[in-house]
Amino acid sequence: MMPFERSEYVGRMKKVQKSMNEKGIDVLLITDPANMCYLSGHNAWSFYVHQMLLVSLDDEMPIFIGRYMDAFSGVVKTTWLDEKHVRAYPDVLVHNPPSHPMDYVSEVVKELGLDKKTIGLEMDNYYFTAAAHEALKKGLPNAKLVDGDLIVNWVRIIKSEAEIELQFKAGKIADLAMQAAVDTLKPGARQCDVAAAIQYAQVMGTKEFGGDYGSIVPLLPSGDTAGAPHLTWTDEKYPDNTVVAVELAGIHQRYHAPKARTVAIGKPKQKVLDVAKITVEGLNAALDAAKPGNTCEDIEAAWRNVISKHGIEKESRIGYSTGLNYPPDWGEHTISLRPGDKTVLQPNMTFHCIPGMYFDDFGVSISESFVITEKGAVPFGKFERKLIIND
Amino acid sequence: MMPFERSEYVGRMKKVQKSMNEKGIDVLLITDPANMCYLSGHNAWSFYVHQMLLVSLDDEMPIFIGRYMDAFSGVVKTTWLDEKHVRAYPDVLVHNPPSHPMDYVSEVVKELGLDKKTIGLEMDNYYFTAAAHEALKKGLPNAKLVDGDLIVNWVRIIKSEAEIELQFKAGKIADLAMQAAVDTLKPGARQCDVAAAIQYAQVMGTKEFGGDYGSIVPLLPSGDTAGAPHLTWTDEKYPDNTVVAVELAGIHQRYHAPKARTVAIGKPKQKVLDVAKITVEGLNAALDAAKPGNTCEDIEAAWRNVISKHGIEKESRIGYSTGLNYPPDWGEHTISLRPGDKTVLQPNMTFHCIPGMYFDDFGVSISESFVITEKGAVPFGKFERKLIIND
Numbered sequence: 001m002m003p004f005e006r007s008e009y010v011g012r013m014k015k016v017q018k019s020m021n022e023k024g025i026d027v028l029l030i031t032d033p034a035n036m037c038y039l040s041g042h043n044a045w046s047f048y049v050h051q052m053l054l055v056s057l058d059d060e061m062p063i064f065i066g067r068y069m070d071a072f073s074g075v076v077k078t079t080w081l082d083e084k085h086v087r088a089y090p091d092v093l094v095h096n097p098p099s100h101p102m103d104y105v106s107e108v109v110k111e112l113g114l115d116k117k118t119i120g121l122e123m124d125n126y127y128f129t130a131a132a133h134e135a136l137k138k139g140l141p142n143a144k145l146v147d148g149d150l151i152v153n154w155v156r157i158i159k160s161e162a163e164i165e166l167q168f169k170a171g172k173i174a175d176l177a178m179q180a181a182v183d184t185l186k187p188g189a190r191q192c193d194v195a196a197a198i199q200y201a202q203v204m205g206t207k208e209f210g211g212d213y214g215s216i217v218p219l220l221p222s223g224d225t226a227g228a229p230h231l232t233w234t235d236e237k238y239p240d241n242t243v244v245a246v247e248l249a250g251i252h253q254r255y256h257a258p259k260a261r262t263v264a265i266g267k268p269k270q271k272v273l274d275v276a277k278i279t280v281e282g283l284n285a286a287l288d289a290a291k292p293g294n295t296c297e298d299i300e301a302a303w304r305n306v307i308s309k310h311g312i313e314k315e316s317r318i319g320y321s322t323g324l325n326y327p328p329d330w331g332e333h334t335i336s337l338r339p340g341d342k343t344v345l346q347p348n349m350t351f352h353c354i355p356g357m358y359f360d361d362f363g364v365s366i367s368e369s370f371v372i373t374e375k376g377a378v379p380f381g382k383f384e385r386k387l388i389i390n391d
Numbered sequence: 392m393m394p395f396e397r398s399e400y401v402g403r404m405k406k407v408q409k410s411m412n413e414k415g416i417d418v419l420l421i422t423d424p425a426n427m428c429y430l431s432g433h434n435a436w437s438f439y440v441h442q443m444l445l446v447s448l449d450d451e452m453p454i455f456i457g458r459y460m461d462a463f464s465g466v467v468k469t470t471w472l473d474e475k476h477v478r479a480y481p482d483v484l485v486h487n488p489p490s491h492p493m494d495y496v497s498e499v500v501k502e503l504g505l506d507k508k509t510i511g512l513e514m515d516n517y518y519f520t521a522a523a524h525e526a527l528k529k530g531l532p533n534a535k536l537v538d539g540d541l542i543v544n545w546v547r548i549i550k551s552e553a554e555i556e557l558q559f560k561a562g563k564i565a566d567l568a569m570q571a572a573v574d575t576l577k578p579g580a581r582q583c584d585v586a587a588a589i590q591y592a593q594v595m596g597t598k599e600f601g602g603d604y605g606s607i608v609p610l611l612p613s614g615d616t617a618g619a620p621h622l623t624w625t626d627e628k629y630p631d632n633t634v635v636a637v638e639l640a641g642i643h644q645r646y647h648a649p650k651a652r653t654v655a656i657g658k659p660k661q662k663v664l665d666v667a668k669i670t671v672e673g674l675n676a677a678l679d680a681a682k683p684g685n686t687c688e689d690i691e692a693a694w695r696n697v698i699s700k701h702g703i704e705k706e707s708r709i710g711y712s713t714g715l716n717y718p719p720d721w722g723e724h725t726i727s728l729r730p731g732d733k734t735v736l737q738p739n740m741t742f743h744c745i746p747g748m749y750f751d752d753f754g755v756s757i758s759e760s761f762v763i764t765e766k767g768a769v770p771f772g773k774f775e776r777k778l779i780i781n782d
Binding site: 070097134190195199211316327 | 435437438439459460461463465468469483485487488491512514515516517518520521522523524525538540541581582583584586587588590591592593594595596600601603604607608615616617619621622624625626706707718720722724725727729731747749751
């Protein structure tokens, strides 16, 4: 069931171990489900309970530590890990304070003789809570616990050819899902009808390959609250005239190709047409700047040059690195397309550039996800880059 | 856009403040998106960045602290909070270590003169990371930071009539989504086709009211990995003969009614029929025991009595409190239906009882979500409680 060869996982482990070594980290305890999947192949909705992947410098294979029902039937049968690299904690530790699954993790670390080592923790990951940290501090008093956040995420920024292929498949699905949105965004349709059509298209995928769930659900801000980009949907009906900013992703085997387009129901006001035109112009300039040797802030600067000519300012970042992910985010928390990010662009980096323009009474969002190649940015999808008018 | 009257939010705040007072907590910093929504009405996919709700003992209204693009267009326009109770941090704090949004939260706490108080933190919530904790410790050296985990969750266990009504609507949607699964689980159908049909039904809802996204995606373990209940789906086709354990929820305005049924494609083996029969018998016994005055462990004991008669043991808990939630879990992390949980059942508690039977080569999962009434358990849906055979 793994989408990659064993050799790819071994190669990923080596890169992570190299980075750990450079930072003086002997053991990395990984809680980010995307990082766990990246190194082990484990792909399940098991992250709602505490679980962990232990990477040490002297073992090419990581150790999965999780709940019994996830560990043996799931991990052993669906990943490259053998039984010796899977540990299960008893179910009584699930959601049952003051006991904590991390007490079991500490026992495993001790049993492996690693409890006096320097241990890196993913300090700012959703799935590594303050309580998990406290439990490990108590359980491993002789270890040196240090911040190991984003070590794997930074390895993930350069994708393999196999990963890029999955993202192109995701891009095809994103186009289909966006078409489903455009086809249903009509006066009288309920917001939930449109969201249902999008999710159906996302999960069906194509005849050749299926789709997966998004790390973010479809976002459909419109009308009065169009300036709030993270609202989801209600069951209210669309009026005869409104502007809907649709943000969604195509997803294939957990790899994402996000995409935003804005759909005007009815004839849009001139200011909407103007902002959409500027957005596309700015996005095109950003994509032109997205080539090896330039930096991430150069992409944002190219965008900013265009909008400032038109007297528009935008405070927020215009994009981020994307790829493999799990809820609640499809961004990788490494690179942001914003001033000050001097990361040099390299081939096989993949981004979602989403310069959302949010105003009090409408929002326009037109985006592209793409891979950096020697020849510049190549988008994952082909959906026309413009304001769509359902008149 | 709020599903409840302002008075309901005020009443919830009072209950939380009472609990804080009993625990000696002056200020509660809330990061659980369900708890934030419960007290403020804020409902958006904004939790992928750090955000917080501040509850103090002497203000009936909580304060939302979040990213600019979520705060003013979103919270002010869609919740009962006024502008004075909304604070926004600059976008440059998003995913940009070593700076952290909690530095801004500390400033707000100081500005309110609360930085020498006893401050409760949701220590084991997904959205309160170890790094967030460290940042607050640094930013609020004079505060007494204590564990305030689950304070709001425990208030949430008794639902209002308005909440129960949303869960019954969710139950209706769960039945429709399960029917969509049963209608599509046929030989040759791809797993993703079934997942797509389920998600479509979940989000469309009924003609009268729409559906929402689940805090967990549809889970469809089958065949060789049916024992791993948290696997999602692939694009493989179902064979002529297999057993699929379907777990999903109906969702309406973030309120959940989860449901599991097991579908045999082709004629099932005798052992599958036997386990399904025992599961239904045990589930019925559990539902009979789910009445005011009994405890949560009594529900589990009623189940255990039935299966042990048949020589079966099950280690894991058989259910939990459910209701309002956000990914990654629709359980409330308070009550578990397991030995040792002596919580006394009261009217308007709502549960998902899911005694999953996971074996090496097949899994059977038949569940019910229900509300406790004076007369006993009333299920949220009407789907027939049995093994479904698509022969």
